[in-house]
Amino acid sequence: MDKKRQSGRFLAGEKFERIESVFRKHFQLGLETRNISGKQIKRMCSGDYEPEFCRVVRSNASGLRRCNKERGRSLKIAIETGQSYISLCHAGIVLVCVPVMDKDRSLGGMFFGKCLWEPVTQILLEDIQKRCKEIRIDRRNLIAAMRKLPIIQGRKIHKAAEFLFDLLYEVGGFDPRVIRWRRQRAEQQSQIGEFIQERKKLGTDWQYPLESERELLGKVKIGDRTAAKEILNSILGTILFHNPGDLGILKARLLELLSILSRSAVEGGVDIDVMLETNLAYVNKVMQIDNQQDLCAWISTALNDFIELVHSSQDAKKVTQISPAINYIDANYDKPITLAEIARASHLSVSRLAHIFKEQMGITIIDYLTSVRIERAKQLLLATDQNCTEICFQVGYNNQSYFTRTFKELVGMTPRQFRAKNQRREKIFAPL
Numbered sequence: 001m002d003k004k005r006q007s008g009r010f011l012a013g014e015k016f017e018r019i020e021s022v023f024r025k026h027f028q029l030g031l032e033t034r035n036i037s038g039k040q041i042k043r044m045c046s047g048d049y050e051p052e053f054c055r056v057v058r059s060n061a062s063g064l065r066r067c068n069k070e071r072g073r074s075l076k077i078a079i080e081t082g083q084s085y086i087s088l089c090h091a092g093i094v095l096v097c098v099p100v101m102d103k104d105r106s107l108g109g110m111f112f113g114k115c116l117w118e119p120v121t122q123i124l125l126e127d128i129q130k131r132c133k134e135i136r137i138d139r140r141n142l143i144a145a146m147r148k149l150p151i152i153q154g155r156k157i158h159k160a161a162e163f164l165f166d167l168l169y170e171v172g173g174f175d176p177r178v179i180r181w182r183r184q185r186a187e188q189q190s191q192i193g194e195f196i197q198e199r200k201k202l203g204t205d206w207q208y209p210l211e212s213e214r215e216l217l218g219k220v221k222i223g224d225r226t227a228a229k230e231i232l233n234s235i236l237g238t239i240l241f242h243n244p245g246d247l248g249i250l251k252a253r254l255l256e257l258l259s260i261l262s263r264s265a266v267e268g269g270v271d272i273d274v275m276l277e278t279n280l281a282y283v284n285k286v287m288q289i290d291n292q293q294d295l296c297a298w299i300s301t302a303l304n305d306f307i308e309l310v311h312s313s314q315d316a317k318k319v320t321q322i323s324p325a326i327n328y329i330d331a332n333y334d335k336p337i338t339l340a341e342i343a344r345a346s347h348l349s350v351s352r353l354a355h356i357f358k359e360q361m362g363i364t365i366i367d368y369l370t371s372v373r374i375e376r377a378k379q380l381l382l383a384t385d386q387n388c389t390e391i392c393f394q395v396g397y398n399n400q401s402y403f404t405r406t407f408k409e410l411v412g413m414t415p416r417q418f419r420a421k422n423q424r425r426e427k428i429f430a431p432l
Helices: 002-006 013-027 052-058 061-081 122-131 139-146 154-172 177-202 210-222 225-242 247-267 272-286 292-332 339-346 350-361 365-383 388-394 400-411 415-428
Strands: 032-035 085-088 094-102 105-115
Touching (some): 052 061, 061 085, 061 094, 061 177, 085 154, 105 154, 122 139, 177 225, 177 292, 210 225, 210 247, 225 247, 225 292, 247 272, 247 292, 272 292, 292 350, 339 365, 350 365, 365 400, 388 400, 388 415, 400 415
Antiparallel strands (some): 032 105
């Protein structure tokens, strides 16, 4: 399998056929597949992957060279950022590349689009003719072919890119973890860049933000992941602004920050031995990193892991108090139950249980009970032929209207719509 994937044969024929069939059903567009070297894989290209417009452009050696160069550039950006890359190609039409990776191995990309954002106008005609000025092709043929291209709005193109990404990784069975990591890295670099630009506009003296560092430590102690990441990115922006391109200083600063974050995690309840072991692993890892983006991602990952350890430490202390409540709800969700009954099962007052439960679970007891009932209802809708009224009573509700309204609030559709939609999905993804 490894040799086949390295040579570009990273999808069995029947899997590509299934991907193409489902994608075409939803978006009426063909697919073109290229390996990591940018070479087209003919057996994984739709019969209509190349519209007449592309054939006209590629009929000239210069046009063919430019098209292949464009595919290579799109593929490189998609792989590096870990997300679909949507652009206008050298000839001025929409081109989308969805990256294909399995764990840390880059395999290639799937292309689609080859359409227009908007109906043909005089401005669009002039733009495309200008782009193709250096290519020796018949302008009349080019314009005639352009008028035959499908017109797809930007929103639908973005939706198609997301759909193909999910479909490709689900049917292909690829591990998308590295892709997700690269996407997070790209997003982090974007946030840091925006922060630097904002500070440049202010034009003020910009010292190392010790106050931000203290605020960051406070967020780590209480396990506030979202706020901690925002503050971390602002600190990284400060360091990079003062020392652009100096990896030695960046590493030194980040190792200092790692030590401070470790101390904060211990103050948040993490066992010192666990923290020292985790810290050592990160120190060893940083020695192998030789670029700014991966260094920023490294400290962000460390922050994430430290906060996770803080959460785990806090959870261990409190979970024993709310476990009886969770167990009672899981065992009795199909009956009418009250907060007082749940509190008695936990040997706590209603107010104390409500406070600890919300703090620990992030939702109220009633919201948790509702989520358990609705999840069970979803299982019954998919696994049985029971009607909605029967399922309503089986999951603890005695009013079908209230059940339907609650289900729609949480799931975004009625029970009947949920069943119908997922039955269709099963047919789509059924083995050929």
